[in-house]
Amino acid sequence: MKKSIVTINKNINQIILILEESVNYMLKNDAIKIGRNELCPCGSGLKYKKCCMNSASPRPVDLTNLYQRKYDIRLKTPKDIEGIREAGRLVLESLDLAEKNIRPGITTDDLNTIAHEHAISRQAIPAPLNYKGFPKSICTSVNEVICHGIPGNEALKDGDIINVDVTYIYQGYYADASKTFFVGTSTPEGKRAIRVAAESLKAGMKMLKPGNTVGDIGWAIQQYAEDRGCSVVREFVGHGVGFEFHEAPQIPHYGRKGDGIVLVPGMVFTVEPMINLGGADLFIAPDHWTAITKDGKLSAQFEQTFLITEDGYESLTPFEV
Ligand code: MF3
Ligand code: CO
Ligand code: CO
Numbered sequence: 001m002k003k004s005i006v007t008i009n010k011n012i013n014q015i016i017l018i019l020e021e022s023v024n025y026m027l028k029n030d031a032i033k034i035g036r037n038e039l040c041p042c043g044s045g046l047k048y049k050k051c052c053m054n055s056a057s058p059r060p061v062d063l064t065n066l067y068q069r070k071y072d073i074r075l076k077t078p079k080d081i082e083g084i085r086e087a088g089r090l091v092l093e094s095l096d097l098a099e100k101n102i103r104p105g106i107t108t109d110d111l112n113t114i115a116h117e118h119a120i121s122r123q124a125i126p127a128p129l130n131y132k133g134f135p136k137s138i139c140t141s142v143n144e145v146i147c148h149g150i151p152g153n154e155a156l157k158d159g160d161i162i163n164v165d166v167t168y169i170y171q172g173y174y175a176d177a178s179k180t181f182f183v184g185t186s187t188p189e190g191k192r193a194i195r196v197a198a199e200s201l202k203a204g205m206k207m208l209k210p211g212n213t214v215g216d217i218g219w220a221i222q223q224y225a226e227d228r229g230c231s232v233v234r235e236f237v238g239h240g241v242g243f244e245f246h247e248a249p250q251i252p253h254y255g256r257k258g259d260g261i262v263l264v265p266g267m268v269f270t271v272e273p274m275i276n277l278g279g280a281d282l283f284i285a286p287d288h289w290t291a292i293t294k295d296g297k298l299s300a301q302f303e304q305t306f307l308i309t310e311d312g313y314e315s316l317t318p319f320e321v
Pocket of ligand 3: 165166167177178
């Protein structure tokens with residue numbers, strides 16, 4: 001187990017080097033063109049024309065530097081990835097614990113307490129607590145609540161669905177994941193919301209490989225969900241994660257094929273489509289957090305933290321969807 005992790009990590013660095021070399025090769029042979037006013041691929045932060053464009057010995061491409069300068073995206077090193085993976089393990093433990101405790105009668109505050117105590121027992125910090133004023137340690141979003149539901153004293157009822165969203169900081173690294181569960185007996189509507197949300201995440205996951213773009217992910221998700229008569233929430237997006245709760249880039253769950261930033265190895269971000277059985281419109285409750293469908297229909301969500309690898313992706317919060 002440990003060995004394969006080390007091998008994968010080495011490969012990521014190797015592939016970044018290979019990618020950089022092939023970009024260098026293509027530049028040299030005019031196989032790709034960079035606009036004179038674009039950022040120089042050496043990562044200097046200067047315009048291409050002011051830097052390597054006319055240089056007899058252009059500096060090599062530096063993806064880490066380039067993605068930082070151009071998009072504010074911080075590519076992760078093997079050490080960072082191991083840290084995020086560890087945080088992810090604890091997040092999954094917490095989601096499993098939530099699942100074991102979900103039943104009619106339990107309150108969302110009870111689930112919050114269970115997750116909070118779990119985090120503390122593992123030397124992890126629940127990232128939502130006090131994040132921009134959020135008052136609790138997890139988000140619990142029931143039925144027509146899309147996301148950012150604040151745990152409170154109402155009890156779950158038979159037939160409800162509930163999304164539990166857990167983000168932990170462990171040894172300085174963030175991992176973020178969520179699942180939607182049935183409470184007691186599943187209803188046909190609840191099943192449908194959960195199935196389409198899970199399959200939408202899967203559709204997005206198929207796009208996760210170097211060379212594809214952020215737009216490809218959103219396109220695949222939107223296509224899947226809308227083909228089934230569901231809608232995709234626009235106001236909340238996936239996000240870079242690892243060093244902070246929310247980093248660049250944003251990952252919309254709708255979009256056009258080929259649009260947006262090109263995925264490269266070392267990127268770590270969430271995909272977390274919120275799928276509504278009715279329309280996409282929402283409103284925010286007076287608590288300033290809880291996002292609720294305007295038409296009162298069900299909304300479901302699944303989220304994982306993903307690493308782009310040399311030949312695809314690895315989930316750093318892996319679970320079956
Ligand atoms: N975990 C949520 C996400 O997936 C963010 C919650 S922010 C909070 O991005 F403040 F509501 F916790
Ligand atoms: Co997230
Ligand atoms: Co989350």
